[in-house]
Amino acid sequence: MKKLVSTLNLDKKEWLKYRKKGIGGSDAGAVCGLNPYRTAMQVYNDKISDAIEEIDNEAMRQGREFEDYVARRFTEATGKKVRRANAMFYHESYPFMLADVDRMVVGENAGLECKTASPFMAEHWKDGKIPLSYQIQCYHYMSVCDADAWYIAVLIYGREFKYCRLERDEEMLSDLVRIEQDFWENHVQKRILPEPDGSKLADSVIADYFKRSMAGSIPLKGFDEKLKRREELKGDIERMEKEKKKIEQELKIYMGxxxxxxxxxxxxxxxxxxxxxxxxxxxxxxxxxxxxxxxxTIQSRRLMVKAA
Structure with a gap:
């Protein structure tokens, strides 16, 4: 790994600018389609935009505040010392892969990712489980830092503290590099919007990206089979929605x-x-x-499809 910039006294706006130079650990899960709260389209929008959005909220602030506590608890639980890296790194062979890690483990070729979670999210960490987007984040760091392993520790507010060690997996890392390289070279650098994933998040990105319509018409090519499938799905959804409503109505009559x-x-x-x-x-x-x-007045666009 190579150091891109020291983060010791780096202003937040400057830090956000450096993040636009590549794919970070928190971007990796979204790029792979495994982050339920963020899409590859949103990452793409962020990387090609010159705008610097300093998004912050109470959950994010608490996560930062408790990072030190989680790191200390990890040391108490394992006896392993950790240190701050105070730098943003990049992959020697794939410089678009960036890493601003929480901690490095002293005496090991490994790092530590510190997380906090609401008690309502405890189920996602039950029985040794780790949310997939966080696993991808750790593998991303392993790749950039050429590490043998990565630890992840989580504080579930008011309930428990737990940690896990993820071992280096060459097949996983190879797939991750391939996906991130494709995203960076074939989408970000070429300014081509990634494929949508059907989520509401993707809807919001598309609506923001193509805000206004222009009068006129273009030929509709390559969509006949997909639109036919859309009509089939529409019919299936209507039938299933009616069946669902019928069950709910029967339940209401039963309950009185x-x-x-x-x-x-x-x-x-x-x-x-x-x-x-x-x-x-x-x-x-x-x-x-x-x-x-x-x-x-709210400006929006409505999609309508009519079969000929």
Whole structure:
């Protein structure tokens, strides 16, 4: 591994600029399609954009604050000393692969990734499990740092602390490099948007990427089979949605006025809830000036498909 830049006193904006020079550990899972909260399309958008978004929230802040604690707990639990690297590294053979690691393990060719998790996410760490995107992150670091192994430690707030060691897997690393190289060279460098994955996240990226339509028409090529399949799926979904609704309706009739029903396998609730919302027609009629003042125009595009 080679050092790209020292992070010791690096300003956050500068750090974010350096992250745009390649694929980092937290990007790797998304690039591989294994991050449920981020898509390859979002990573692509970030890498080609000049905009520097300093996104932060309470969960991210707590994660940073507890990083030291997790590292100390790891040392207590294992007897292994760790140190900060204070640098962003890049892969000698694939310089687009970057690594800004949490800790390096003293006396071993290994590193440590520190994580925090909500108690609601504890199931994802049960029985030695590690979320796939975090596993990919560790293998990414192993590749960049040419490490033999990587440890991952997690603090599940208020419940437990646990850690695991991931061993170097040459086949896994080879596949990871191939996927990241394809993403960087054939998408980022060529400015070609990656394939969508059908997620709502991908929807939001596409909507942001192609915000406005231009009048006119283009030939529709290569989509006949996919659109035919779309029609088939649409029919299947409508039938399954109707069947689902029928089961729910039968359940409601069975429950009657009861609020809950349960057995060894299921717990069902059908509670009375109340909500309030603005009566728009009345507001428009009685207070037209107020209605007009707070009206908001939202620009969007609607996709419609009609069979010929």
């Amino acid at each position: 006025e009861a609020e809950r029903a349960e057995n060894e396998s299921y717990r069902v609730s059908w509670k009375s809830v109340s909500s309030s919302r603005i009566d728009e027609p009345r507001l428009k009629e009685e207070q037209p000036e107020v209605y007009a003042k707070y009206q908001k």
